[in-house]
Amino acid sequence: DIQMTQSPSSLSASVGDRVTITCRASQSIGTYLHWYQQKAGKVPKLLIYSASTLQSGVPSRFSGRGSGTDFTLTISSLQPEDFATYHCHQSYNIPYTFGQGTKLEIK
Amino acid sequence: QVQLQESGPGLVKPSETLSLTCGVSGYSIGSGYYWAWIRQPPGKGLEWIGSVFHGTTQYNPSLKGRVTLSMDTSTNQFSLKLTTVSAADTAVYYCARHASGWPGSNDYWGQGALVTVSS
Numbered sequence: 001d002i003q004m005t006q007s008p009s010s011l012s013a014s015v016g017d018r019v020t021i022t023c024r025a026s027q028s029i030g031t032y033l034h035w036y037q038q039k040a041g042k043v044p045k046l047l048i049y050s051a052s053t054l055q056s057g058v059p060s061r062f063s064g065r066g067s068g069t070d071f072t073l074t075i076s077s078l079q080p081e082d083f084a085t086y087h088c089h090q091s092y093n094i095p096y097t098f099g100q101g102t103k104l105e106i107k
Numbered sequence: 108q109v110q111l112q113e114s115g116p117g118l119v120k121p122s123e124t125l126s127l128t129c130g131v132s133g134y135s136i137g138s139g140y141y142w143a144w145i146r147q148p149p150g151k152g153l154e155w156i157g158s159v160f161h162g163t164t165q166y167n168p169s170l171k172g173r174v175t176l177s178m179d180t181s182t183n184q185f186s187l188k189l190t191t192v193s194a195a196d197t198a199v200y201y202c203a204r205h206a207s208g209w210p211g212s213n214d215y216w217g218q219g220a221l222v223t224v225s226s
Contacts (some may be wrong), residue, residue, distance in 0.1 A: 094167075096167075
């Protein structure tokens with residue numbers, strides 16, 4: 001199985017900050033990498049697919065980069081509604097796997 | 108607008124079978140896309156269970172043959188059966204639309220169904 005490791009596991013930041021979350025795959029996955037946002041008690045929401053393509057309706061302050069094994073999700077200027085848990089997900093190989101999540105909290 | 112909604116028992120006894128159905132509106136499930144089940148134990152991360160499109164299924168080997176997925180285009184629903192459950196199967200179960208192959212993401216999700224395994 002491809003292991004997906006996110007860092008950090010948790011992060012405290014303030015409104016207006018620029019934050020970056022990293023996801024590393026245990027083997028190369030091309031750009032079969034996707035990011036989801038999950039607010040507490042809510043459903044995961046697709047933010048970015050294929051490493052860097054913004055899902056329709058997602059604000060442009062979110063961006064994704066990377067290919068192979070190393071990927072990043074960046075929020076350019078945090079807004080109050082961005083405090084949530086972020087998950088990366090690989091769809092290169094079955095079983096499709098997710099990272100453990102990064103919880104973004106208000107400082 | 109594509110919408111998905113899980114339904115099924117919220118409590119299942121150990122060793123019994125967990126059965127959930129996902130109803131889809133706004134899209135005909137036989138038209139394309141795979142249809143997936145993903146679960147999330149309380150306080151933990153997401154785990155892909157499997158995906159189905161017509162007679163083709165993909166399963167997570169970690170579930171060791173306990174999973175069966177099916178879909179019914181006449182009712183626009185797809186289903187999950189997980190046999191011989193234990194407390195470790197307690198989780199919120201989500202159904203989702205899965206763009207198998209490229210790009211491979213899950214773009215629409217149901218609201219989730221909490222299933223507790225307990226006697």
